[in-house]
Amino acid sequence: MIWSDFHRTKWNEATNYAWKNFTTPTVRRMFSFLTVLGKAALPRDKLKELTGLLQEMKTTYSLAKICRYDPRLRRLPSGDYDYDAEFEADDDNQIGCIPTLPLEPHLTQMMATSRDPEELRYLWRAWREAAGKPIRQKYLRFVQLSNEAARLNGFSDAGEYWRSDYEIDGFREEVEELWQKLSPLYQQLHAYVRAKLVEKYGEEVVPRRGPIPAHLLGNMWAQTWTNILDMTIPYPGRTSVDVTNALRIQGYSPLAMFRLAEEFFTSLGLEPMPQTFWQRSMIQKPTDREVVCHASAWDFCNGRDYRIKQCTEVNMEHLVTTHHEMGHIQYDLLYRNQPFIFRDGANPGFHEAVGDVLALSASTPRHLQSVGLLGNVDDSYETDINFLFAMALDKIAFLPFGYLMDQWRWEVFSGDTSSSNLNSRWWELRLGVQGVSPPVPRTEQDFDPGAKFHVPANVPYVRYFVSFVVQFQFHAELCKAAGHEGPLHRCDIYRSVKAGRLLRNVLSLGKSRPWTEALSVLTSGRTNKLDVEPILEYFGPLRTWLESQNRGELIGWRENEAIVLQVTRSNASLITGAVLAVIALVLLVALV
Ligand SMILES: CC(=O)N[C@@H](CC(=O)O)C(=O)NC[C@H](CC1(C(=O)N[C@@H](Cc2ccc(O)cc2)C(=O)O)CCCC1)C(=O)O
Numbered sequence: 001m002i003w004s005d006f007h008r009t010k011w012n013e014a015t016n017y018a019w020k021n022f023t024t025p026t027v028r029r030m031f032s033f034l035t036v037l038g039k040a041a042l043p044r045d046k047l048k049e050l051t052g053l054l055q056e057m058k059t060t061y062s063l064a065k066i067c068r069y070d071p072r073l074r075r076l077p078s079g080d081y082d083y084d085a086e087f088e089a090d091d092d093n094q095i096g097c098i099p100t101l102p103l104e105p106h107l108t109q110m111m112a113t114s115r116d117p118e119e120l121r122y123l124w125r126a127w128r129e130a131a132g133k134p135i136r137q138k139y140l141r142f143v144q145l146s147n148e149a150a151r152l153n154g155f156s157d158a159g160e161y162w163r164s165d166y167e168i169d170g171f172r173e174e175v176e177e178l179w180q181k182l183s184p185l186y187q188q189l190h191a192y193v194r195a196k197l198v199e200k201y202g203e204e205v206v207p208r209r210g211p212i213p214a215h216l217l218g219n220m221w222a223q224t225w226t227n228i229l230d231m232t233i234p235y236p237g238r239t240s241v242d243v244t245n246a247l248r249i250q251g252y253s254p255l256a257m258f259r260l261a262e263e264f265f266t267s268l269g270l271e272p273m274p275q276t277f278w279q280r281s282m283i284q285k286p287t288d289r290e291v292v293c294h295a296s297a298w299d300f301c302n303g304r305d306y307r308i309k310q311c312t313e314v315n316m317e318h319l320v321t322t323h324h325e326m327g328h329i330q331y332d333l334l335y336r337n338q339p340f341i342f343r344d345g346a347n348p349g350f351h352e353a354v355g356d357v358l359a360l361s362a363s364t365p366r367h368l369q370s371v372g373l374l375g376n377v378d379d380s381y382e383t384d385i386n387f388l389f390a391m392a393l394d395k396i397a398f399l400p401f402g403y404l405m406d407q408w409r410w411e412v413f414s415g416d417t418s419s420s421n422l423n424s425r426w427w428e429l430r431l432g433v434q435g436v437s438p439p440v441p442r443t444e445q446d447f448d449p450g451a452k453f454h455v456p457a458n459v460p461y462v463r464y465f466v467s468f469v470v471q472f473q474f475h476a477e478l479c480k481a482a483g484h485e486g487p488l489h490r491c492d493i494y495r496s497v498k499a500g501r502l503l504r505n506v507l508s509l510g511k512s513r514p515w516t517e518a519l520s521v522l523t524s525g526r527t528n529k530l531d532v533e534p535i536l537e538y539f540g541p542l543r544t545w546l547e548s549q550n551r552g553e554l555i556g557w558r559e560n561e562a563i564v565l566q567v568t569r570s571n572a573s574l575i576t577g578a579v580l581a582v583i584a585l586v587l588l589v590a591l592v
Pocket residue numbers: 223224294295296297298299321324325328351352464
């Protein structure tokens with residue numbers, strides 16, 4: 001229904017006070033959600049422009065392709081590539097360029113498996129040229145319209161609108177405080193991985209006391225580091241929990257991976273996937289048409305139709321993703337009897353945590369052995385450390401990225417970051433928070449955040465940071481309910497109906513109660529706050545091990561030790577700097 005300006009004014013007036021005096025808390029809660037119109041509050045023409053920009057940015061991202069790496073690419077004295085030459089028809093040795101490589105599965109796979117820094121540097125830059133740079137202007141206009149819509153809903157900007165999903169004042173400070181408590185553990189992991197990369201690539205490529213160049217971490221955005229486990233595993237030759245080979249040798253299909261994940265949920269007494277799920281999901285990349293391969297889980301809001309769309313590859317990372325996506329469907333199923341407006345996660349981080357909680361049990365060596373994916377598993381210290389390290393490459397490495405993505409966007413929405421420092425602010429955060437540096441010089445002509453799905457797709461991201469903290473709170477409580485004894489990282493809640501009942505009680509609430517109350521239910525009243533203790537307890541043994549291994553290493557990074565020139569500020573400031581230097585020189589000479 002299209003809102004006429006008259007209707008919208010009347011609605012805004014009506015929703016500003018009448019319902020706030022309703023006596024029934026649940027009805028008041030319903031209206032507090034119903035009165036937020038979101039982008040529908042925009043005038044018709046601006047709504048059309050906003051949705052058009054969003055579609056264009058998503059299309060650019062999902063269709064972006066790059067050329068294959070060619071080692072004959074000429075390097076400039078500055079260390080950068082002579083890319084222009086790359087596309088000139090070169091008589092004697094045709095380099096040429098036909099963009100054929102999409103992100104999934106090609107670039108994802110190459111970033112994960114290539115150990116050639118030059119190829120990785122090429123892939124890293126070419127992807128940003130194809131996916132990020134082209135949408136910079138569109139994104140700036142999109143931000144303007146998003147802020148206008150937010151203000152029409154009574155928020156100061158789109159960032160405040162996004163944060164309202166968490167229903168607590170000071171959410172921003174809460175997230176900052178959580179990160180401060182987790183950062184020391186991240187820095188220990190960062191220092192250890194950097195030392196291993198120095199061993200592999202040399203100090204020419206990796207500065208021993210500086211940030212880690214972002215293209216060497218096995219992932220296009222350096223957001224999880226599981227793909228460099230082979231180069232960094234503490235005890236090579238001992239049990240490694242990467243069961244990719246076993247999955248392939250045993251002939252696992254994507255369907256078998258989905259059935260395996262479903263069986264974990266039903267072993268807890270939770271819901272099986274409905275019939276339509278198996279009929280209508282897309283679990284493999286089709287060969288006859290272009291699709292958006294970024295995995296997603298869908299609730300068609302009729303209590304029967306739920307689907308996953310995923311370009312599943314047979315490997316460990318996708319087995320975890322399958323649990324993650326199915327966790328969304330499980331949550332959708334558990335709150336399907338709630339009133340429509342309450343059919344949502346208690347907060348977005350809860351929705352992201354469900355599947356990961358089960359994956360924490362399903363990934364243990366003991367569990368992988370029980371499903372036949374791992375051979376002999378010993379209870380040795382080395383196996384424990386190998387396992388915890390593999391988990392840290394996923395869970396701890398991710399924390400700064402999960403934190404900085406929306407720090408950057410909240411500042412863009414609030415205007416603290418503007419078009420003149422859009423990309424340099426991104427790299428300030430990447431350098432300062434995550435300790436990674438760009439492998440080629442960056443300028444304000446680039447738009448590197450735009451090369452990460454959630455920015456063109458306008459999907460908020462702090463939900464993942466919240467999930468990575470709260471999933472360990474869930475894990476600790478479910479393990480307690482399952483009667484687990486011993487270290488938290490060895491817990492496997494598989495087949496525990498008690499754990500399943502507790503999880504069902506928490507998730508069935510949907511968004512009918514504030515998430516702080518859901519946390520009280522989970523912890524039998526012990527807490528209603530996000531708490532880093534469980535994740536720090538889980539990784540406790542690894543932290544001790546890292547601290548002993550890192551003796552003598554610099555913990556943290558010197559920001560001036562990045563290999564390449566950091567983000568060059570907009571050229572104007574460079575010229576100003578040069579002019580001032582000349583004037584100073586002239587004065588000096590004059591004085592002497
Ligand atoms: C209709 C709709 O949109 N539905 C929502 C779900 C809902 O709201 O019901 C949805 O399907 N969102 C897609 C998104 C996909 C993935 C993702 O984007 N992950 C992040 C962060 C991350 C990284 C490591 C990790 O272990 C877990 C998460 C990234 O890849 O950067 C890709 C693979 C994993 C999850 C998702 O499932 O969260």
